[in-house]
Amino acid sequence: xxxxxxxxxxxxxxxxxFGVPAVLDRRAQECGERVILSIAGEPITxxxxxxxxxAAAHVLSxxxxxxxxxxxxxxxxxxxWVYFWLGAARLGAVTAAVNGASKGDxxxxxxxxxxxxxxxxxxxxRDRVTQVADDIATLRSVLVTGDSLTExxxxxxxxxxxxxxxxxxxxxxxxxxTSGTTGPSKAVATSWHYLFTAAATVAASWEFGAGxxxxxxxxxxxxxxxxxxxxxxxxxxxxxxxxxxxxxRVWDEIRACGAVGFAGAGAxxxxxxxxxxxxxxxxxxxxxxxxxxxxxxxxxAIERRYRCRVVTMYGMTEAFPIAYKSVxxxxxxxxxxxxxPAFEVRIVDPHGNPLPAGAVGEIVCRARSAHAMSIGYVNxxxxxxxxxxxxxxxxxxxxxxxxxxxxxxxxYVDRLKDSLRRRGENVSSVEVEQTxxxxxxxxxxxxxGVPSALGEDDILVVVTLRSGAELNYVELLDFCSxxxxxxxxPRYLEVVDEIPKNVIGRVRxxxxxxxxLGERAWDREAHGYVVxx
Numbered sequence: 001x002x003x004x005x006x007x008x009x010x011x012x013x014x015x016x017x018f019g020v021p022a023v024l025d026r027r028a029q030e031c032g033e034r035v036i037l038s039i040a041g042e043p044i045t046x047x048x049x050x051x052x053x054x055a056a057a058h059v060l061s062x063x064x065x066x067x068x069x070x071x072x073x074x075x076x077x078x079x080x081w082v083y084f085w086l087g088a089a090r091l092g093a094v095t096a097a098v099n100g101a102s103k104g105d106x107x108x109x110x111x112x113x114x115x116x117x118x119x120x121x122x123x124x125x126r127d128r129v130t131q132v133a134d135d136i137a138t139l140r141s142v143l144v145t146g147d148s149l150t151e152x153x154x155x156x157x158x159x160x161x162x163x164x165x166x167x168x169x170x171x172x173x174x175x176x177x178t179s180g181t182t183g184p185s186k187a188v189a190t191s192w193h194y195l196f197t198a199a200a201t202v203a204a205s206w207e208f209g210a211g212x213x214x215x216x217x218x219x220x221x222x223x224x225x226x227x228x229x230x231x232x233x234x235x236x237x238x239x240x241x242x243x244x245x246x247x248x249r250v251w252d253e254i255r256a257c258g259a260v261g262f263a264g265a266g267a268x269x270x271x272x273x274x275x276x277x278x279x280x281x282x283x284x285x286x287x288x289x290x291x292x293x294x295x296x297x298x299x300x301a302i303e304r305r306y307r308c309r310v311v312t313m314y315g316m317t318e319a320f321p322i323a324y325k326s327v328x329x330x331x332x333x334x335x336x337x338x339x340x341p342a343f344e345v346r347i348v349d350p351h352g353n354p355l356p357a358g359a360v361g362e363i364v365c366r367a368r369s370a371h372a373m374s375i376g377y378v379n380x381x382x383x384x385x386x387x388x389x390x391x392x393x394x395x396x397x398x399x400x401x402x403x404x405x406x407x408x409x410x411x412y413v414d415r416l417k418d419s420l421r422r423r424g425e426n427v428s429s430v431e432v433e434q435t436x437x438x439x440x441x442x443x444x445x446x447x448x449g450v451p452s453a454l455g456e457d458d459i460l461v462v463v464t465l466r467s468g469a470e471l472n473y474v475e476l477l478d479f480c481s482x483x484x485x486x487x488x489x490p491r492y493l494e495v496v497d498e499i500p501k502n503v504i505g506r507v508r509x510x511x512x513x514x515x516x517l518g519e520r521a522w523d524r525e526a527h528g529y530v531v532x533x
Contacts, residue, residue, distance in 0.1 A: 007197040007200065007201060007340075007342040007369055007371065007372055008197065008200035008201065008204065010022070010023075010196075012200070013200065013234045013235070014026070015234075017169045018169045018192055018193040018195075018196035018197065018371075019089070019166060019167065019168065019169040019192050019193075019196075020053070020086050020089040020090060020166065020167070020192065021089075021090060021160065021166050022169075023196065023230075023233055023234060024046070024049065024050050024053065024086065024233055025050055027046050027233055027234075027236060028046045028047045028049070028050035030046075030236065031046045031210075031236045032045060032046055032047035033045050033046075033047065034046055034211070034236065034238070035238050036049055036232050036233060036237075036238060036239070037049065037079070037082065037229065037232070037238070037239050037241060038238065038239070038240045038241065038257070039077060039078060039079050039082070039241045039243070040077065040078065040079075040241070040242070040243040042079055044079060044082075046233075046236075049082070049083075049086070050158075051158035052079075052083045052087075052153060052158075053082075053083055053086035053087045053089075053090060054087065054090060054156075054157065054158050054159055054160050054161075055083070055087070055153045055154070055156035055157065055158055056080075056083040056084045056086070056087025056088070056153060056156075057087040057088070057090040057091050057160065057161050057164060058156040058157050058161055059084075059087070059143070059149075059152050059153060059156055060084065060087060060088060060091055060093065060118065061091060061161055061164065062152075062156075063118055063140070063141045063143070064117070064118075064140060064141070065088070065091055065093050065117060065118055066091075066092075066093070067091065067092030067093060067164075067165060068092065068093070068094065068386070068387040069093050069094065069115075069117040069118075069386055069387070070093065070094045070095070070096050070114045070115050070116045070117055070118075070138075070175070070387075070388065071084060071088045071093055071094070071095050071096070071116070071117065071118045071119075071120065072095070072096040072098050072110070072111055072114060072116040072118070072119045072120065073085060073095055073096065073097055073098060073120050073220075073221065074098040074100065074102070074107075074119055074120065074121045074125055074128075074129065075100065075120060075121055075122040075124075075125060075145060076100055076122060076124060076125075076243060077219060077220055077241060077242075077243040077244075078122065078145060078243075080120065080122075080145045080149070080153075081120070081220050082220070082229055083153065084120045084143075085097075085174070085220075085225070085229075088167075089166055089167045089173055089192065090160055090161065090164055090166050091161065091164045091166070092164060092165045092166055092167050092171075093167070094114075094167075094172050094173065094174070094175060094387075094388065095173070095174050095175070096110065096111075096114035096116060096174075096175040096177075096187070097174055097175065097176050097177070097220065097221040097222075097225065098110045098111070098114075098177065098221060099177060099219075099221050100125065100219065100221060101502070102128070103128045103131075104128075104131070104132065106185070107128055107129070107132050108132040108135045108136065109184055109185065110177055110185065110187070111132065111136045111139065112135070112136055112137070112138075112380070113185075113187050113378055113380045113388075114175050114187055114378065114388060115138045115386055115387065115388050116136060116138055116139055117138055117139065117140050117141070117386065118139075118140060118141045118142070118143060119139065119141070119142045119143065120143045120145070121142060121143070121144055121145070122144060122145040122146075123144065123145070123146060126142070126144050129142055130142075138386055167192060168192075169191065169192045169193040169196070170191050170192075170193055170370075170371070171191060171192070172189045172190070172191060172375060172388070172390065173190060173191055173192040173195065174190050174192075174195065174225075175187045175188065175189055175190070175378060175388070176188045176190060176221070176222070176223055176317045177221075178317060186377045186378070187377065187378035187380075187388070188317045188318055188374045188376075188377060188378075189374060189375040189376055189377070189378055189388070189390045190223075190317075190374045190375065191371065191374075191375055193370075193371040194371050194372070194373065194374055194375070195226040195230060196226075196230055196234065197342075197371050197372065198223070198226045198227070198315075198320050198321065199226045199227050199229075199230035199231040199233075199234060200231070200234055201321055201324065201340065201342075202226075202227040202231055202290075202313070202321065202324075203227070203231040203234055203235050203237075204326065205290075205311055205313065205321075205324045205325070205326040205327065205337075206231075206261055206263075206287075206288055206290060206311060206326075206327060207287070207288075207326065207327045207328065208231060208232075208235055208237055208260070208261070209235055209236075209237065210235055210236035210237060211236065211237065211238075212235075212237045212238070212260045213237065213238040213239070213240055213257055213258060213259045213260065214231075214232075214237065214238070214239055214240070214259050214260060214261040214262070214263055215239075215240045215242070215250070215253060215254045215257060215259040215261070215262050215263070216228055216239060216240070216241055216242070216262070216263040216264060217241070217242040217243075217244060217245035217250075217264060217268070218263060218264060218265070220241075223316075223317045223320060224263070226320075227263065228241060228263070240253070240257045240259060245264070245268055245271075245505065247268075247271040247272055247274075247275060248275065250262070250272060251272070251278075251280070251281075251284060254284060254286065255280075255284065255285070258285070259286065260285070260286060260287045260288070261286050261287055261288040261289065261290060261308075261311075262286060262288070262289045262290065262291075263290045263291070264290070264291050264505075265291055265292075265505045265506060266291045266292050266293045266294055266505075267501065267505030267506055267507070268291060268505050269289060269291040269294065269302070270437075270444070271505070273298065273302060273305075274443055274466070277305070281305050281306055282305065282306065282307045283307075284306055284307070284308070286306060286308045287308055287309065287327060288308055288309050288310070288311045288327050289302065289306060289308055289309075289310055289311065290310075290311040290312075290313070291310075291311075291312070292312040292313055292314060292336055292412070293312070293336070293412055293430065294310055294312055294333075294334075295334070295434040295437075296333040296334030297333075297434075297438070299331075299333035299334065300333060309327045309331075310325075310331065311324070311325060311326065311327060312324065312325045312331065312335070312336050312337050313325070313336060313337065314336030314337070314403075314410055314412050316399060316401075317374065318373060318374045318393065318397060318399075319343070319365055319367070319372070319373045319374065319397055319399075321337075321340055322336075322339065322340055322343050322345060322363070322365050322399075322410070323335075323336045323337045323338060323339050323340055323345070323409075323410035324336070324337040324338070324340060325337030325338065332409050334411060335409040335410060335411045336409075336410050336411065336412050337409065337410065338408045338409055338410070339405070339408055339410055340372070341368070342367060342368055342369055342372035343365045343366065343367060343368060343372060344365065344366050344368060345363065345364070345365045345405060345410060346363075346364050346365075346396075346405075347359060347360070347361040347362070347363060347364075347403060347404060347405050348361050348362050348364050349361050349362075350362075352364075352396075357404075357405060357406050357407070358404055358405075358406045359404060360402055360403070360404050360413055360428075361402065361403075361404075362398060362399065362400070362401065362402060362403075362416060363399045363401045363402070363403040363410070363412075364396050364397060364398050364399065365396070365397050365399065366395050366396050366397065373393060373397065374393070375390050375392065375393075376390045376391045376392040376393050377390065377391050377393075378390055378391075379391045400415060400416045400417065401413075401414070401415055401416060402414045402415070402416055402419055402428070412430075413428050413430060413431070414428045414429055414430045414431075415429075415509075418430075418448070418509050420432075420447070420448075420449045420457045420459060422449075422452075422456055422457050422458065422459060422487050422488075427457075427459065427487065427488050429446075429447040429448065429449075429509070431484075431488070432445075432447040432459065432461065432484065432488055432490065433445045433446060433447050433461070435480060435483050435484050435488075436461055436463060436476070436480065436490075438479075438483070439471075439476055439479050440466070440469070441465055441466060441469035441470065441471045441476075442463045442464075442465065442466070442469075442471070442476075443463075443464045443465055443466045443469075444463065444464045444499050445461055445462070445463045445464075446461070446462050446463075446499050446507045446509065446512055447459055447460070447461045447490065448460055448462075448509050448512045448513050449513070450492065450513075450516055450517060458491040458492065459488070459489075459490040459491055459492070460490065460491070460492040460493075460494065460512075460516075460517065460521065461490040461492070461493055461494070462493075462494045462495075462496050462499060462512065462518075463493070463494070463495055463496070464495070464496060464497070464498065464499060465495060471495055473493050473522045473524070473527075474527075474529060476493060477489060477490075477493070477524055477529055477531075481531055481532065486531045486532065489531045490524075491523060491524055491525060492517060492521045492522065492523055492524075493521070493522045493524070494517075494518050494520055494521040494522065495520065496518070496520075499512075500512065
């Protein structure tokens with residue numbers, strides 16, 4: 001698998017094309033009885049995945065799905081999600097991976113933007129679809145997982161439909177949705193070549209091989225579906241997929257399946273780190289823990305505690321991974337890794353001018369090859385019949401993230417919209433949070449800006465506490481003052497029972513900003529606390 005000179009090619013994996021039939025059918029011949037996926041405890045072999053994806057294609061065809069039409073996947077983590085994802089590709093159809101938390105106007109927006117013809121859902125989500133169905137002009141059918149659909153799948157042929165033309169590796173295969181925290185979510189059009197290329201780069205960074213297993217609880221509607229499903233498909237490995245993330249169960253599940261690695265979000269690894277130390281931590285047997293961002297001061301401690309290597313990556317649905325660090329690389333703590341050779345990356349000022357090495361600015365990138373990025377965003381205003389239309393990305397893609405680049409290593413600093421401006425100084429919310437979380441009483445922290453009477457921002461930090469811990473606000477401010485510049489020390493502190501997060505554990509700062517100061521927020525200025533310069 002390639003590290004230098006561009007992204008991997010199909011030939012690196014012994015296949016002709018980065019498309020579902022070319023890869024899955026080849027692996028089914030070679031590794032038929034080997035388990036590729038274990039979802040919620042249900043093992044699925046390579047041969048079964050091939051057969052059931054073909055059966056799903058026949059079911060969709062029977063419900064009138066034609067090439068270019070969209071099938072929305074709106075379920076929890078389940079095997080059917082994967083069957084119909086891959087089955088739609090065999091028909092030349094597009095899939096829309098809809099966030100399982102969507103409802104009401106948010107769900108209707110996703111289904112309308114993707115011009116959904118058929119929805120796959122489950123009993124838990126069915127009523128949400130019913131409530132918006134009349135508002136979706138293109139919607140014809142709703143398929144619900146359960147006995148009836150299981151019977152349809154089991155009675156359908158297990159060979160590819162004779163009259164179907166599979167989605168080409170360069171065609172739109174999947175629509176993934178952005179978070180939509182600053183406006184309506186966007187639908188990102190991804191090709192199978194891009195998804196397989198991303199999966200191949202991830203597999204290479206994990207040094208993941210045939211017969212090995214990795215564990216994850218990342219949701220399938222996230223771009224993580226690519227490494228979760230497609231990475232083991234490429235290398236002949238296994239993904240053990242938990243339906244939800246429960247920190248107290250993770251290590252036992254990893255021991256039970258013999259996984260060589262864990263793949264998750266940085267927030268997930270923080271939750272695991274916050275568990276009481278166990279003598280068995282060093283005996284997990286994992287080779288890697290793949291998550292980002294990881295605080296620089298915790299990076300090596302994680303590697304020592306679990307006797308493995310941390311693997312970090314930086315990217316987003318539109319372009320992934322822009323930077324990464326492999327198992328064999330020692331890495332630089334606090335960075336996301338070295339720039340992926342498939343990209344050219346710059347750090348720019350607000351006017352788009354390149355900044356010198358080490359300076360903080362917006363991360364922008366452009367692909368060096370045709371399949372290192374997604375195709376573009378769906379144009380919801382375009383009149384294109386029952387098919388989605390896509391606006392390509394500009395040559396230089398603006399990530400909306402702040403970072404710095406030094407000696408080829410990329411460091412993520414903050415979301416541009418989450419960075420703070422106080423007393424003429426730029427403040428990274430991430431760096432404030434990392435400092436606050438070093439306090440022994442603090443389990444989690446989130447920093448956001450609240451309006452200041454002087455203009456710009458005052459800083460609010462909300463925290464949750466470790467079990468049995470108590471917090472003295474003055475003592476926490478003393479702790480912060482000794483470890484950060486005066487202009488970074490928060491004005492407001494508040495202890496909460498829970499910090500709002502999305503399904504992969506990322507803090508919903510838009511919710512915190514909208515909420516503003518809570519009733520229990522403690523104002524250091526009102527209490528006469530003075531920060532020394």
